[in-house]
Structures are given as C-alpha cells and as structure tokens.
Amino acid sequence: MPDLHVLRPFLPAVTANRLRGDGWQVCELDGDADIADSVSLLVDIAAATYAPALLASVVDGEHAAVEGFSGLSGYWRTSLAGGPAPGPLPVGEVARHLVDWAAAARRTVDAEPITELLRAPAPQRVDGAFEELLSLLGLAGTADTTPETLDGRAGCVTIRRWTLG
Template identity: 50%
Template sequence: MSYRRHLLVARDDRPLPELYALRPYRRAVAGNEPRGDNWQVCSLDSDAGLGDSVALLVEIAAETHTAALLASFMEDDRVAVEGFSGPYGYWQAVLGARRAAGDRVLEPPVFSAEEAAAVAAKWAEAAARPVPADSILEVLRAPVEPSAEAVFEELLNRLGLTGATDTSLAEIG
C-alpha cells in the first residue's frame, strides 16, 4: 500500500515534532499546524516509514497524557484513520472505503463504520471534546469529496478539534 503522507494529531504544550515518541521520524516532518487548545496536526512525508502505528499512538498518548490520532493518506485518495486514548483504547476507520462508482467496499476495515464511530466518540470524550457517534458516522460514510484532506478536516471538526489556523491541511504537507 502506498501512502502520500501521514498526519499525527495530538495535544501538547510543545510542538509535536519535539515529542520523544517522534524522534525516529524528525527528518520526515513536513509541517506542524497549531490548532485550538494546544491541539496540533503534524505532517510526515510518505517516506516516514511508520512501523507499528498502534505502538506509536500509544506512545504519543502516554507522552502527551491525552488521545492521539494518525491519518495515513493513500495514493487512491482514501484515508486510514487510527486513534488511541488510554481509557477507551484503539480504533480505526477508512475514509473513502466506499467509492462512488458502485459503492463497493475496497478493503474491509477491522472495525465497521458503526463500531469506529462509537469508539471515536469515546476518543473525543477522552480528549475532552464529547460528540455524538452519529455525527462521526456521517463523515465515516461520506465519499472523499472534494478531497481526502477536506473529509479528514471535517472528521477533526466533528471530533471537536476545530480551530485551525490560516493554514489548511492540504498546505501543511
């Protein structure tokens, strides 16, 4: 599977590239976007060579004492989203898993959209951003239009992580 880039989302007083957990990936950092309330989106180039994404999320969540997200943008405009929070554990979803030309699932994700939405809502709760699972489910089922970045931005908004600066997700990587 080929990736265009990865976005890490976490909350910390320091810029995310300074996290100990990200030390192996510092050369791949392509940008860091501050968001409201110390939340940040750190962009990593496709050559970051992320190994065990679950272990990375667990390490980031432990270091920052809050929930963490990883979005991996695939060449075919799908986005694999993974989240972890200490109280609620791991979840994953694929944005754009259903393509408009036939509504056929390309790869079955580990979690159904409903399961992912339920755990993502708990993730948001752990991040002090409570939101209903139905709101998240709408985004998980939406086509990736106009772009994968726009749909991921909408997911962040639905998770309560609004407050982007003047920089869009498309521009930070």
C-alpha cells in the same frame, strides 16, 4: 510536537507542523516515514502527551486510513474517502470508538455526524474529510490565544502522506 521524544526518529520526514485550537497540533510526515508499528506509536504519543492520539495515512489526497488510541477508546482504525475496508468493526462501532476518543480529549461529541461522515461517498480529496473528522471530534480548527491543554500538554495528530507516481 516534533520535539516529543517518540517523534524524534521521524524528524527528517516532518514536512509541516500546525496548531489547532486548544493546544492540539497536527504534524505532517512525508511518505518515507517508516512507521513500523502504528499502534505502538499511538500508545507512545498518548503516554507522552497525556492525551489521545490520531494517525492518518493519506495516499494522493484520495484515500485515508485513520487510526486512534486513548485509554478510554482503546485502539481503532477506519478509512475515509473510499479507502480500503476499515477493518472488522462495523461503522457504528467505529463511531462509538471515535466518540470515546473525543471524550478522552475532554470533548462531548455526537456519534451520528461521525457515522454519516464514515458512510459518505468519497469527495474529490480526502483532506477535507479528514479536517471535517477533526472538527466532529471537537478539535477546533484554529489556534486560540489561551489554549486549554490536557494536563499541561498538547494533544497530537500525525498525518503521513504518500504520493503515487
């Protein structure tokens, strides 16, 4: 995934790249990654991979803003683990966007568990909530030996992490 042309400017900030099942990849960037326009980045990643894209910004493992884009769901934003308000959309509407995002990834998921996760009290660390969200979106937790890719390309999840000091 770091080889995607849209992610090349961020290569110096890549701290990890790991596979999930079905060809999905998670790329972690340090907090110094200068993402001037997250919406454009998500649209560019979706165009380059032919798959929906996610971007999570995690602060000290305690708060996360999650943004997503697909042709089916459009752009949406929410927060996990007691982060700032998710924006103007009610939780139920954000959950519907997430269900549509999953459908664009060729996954059929239920909105109710996603809604419960979005309304859940903050855990000790947001990392577990984010991994749970990926699972609820139908993105398997480990790489398969025979990955099913979307139109021959893998999907992309990008995480940017900040540590406050």
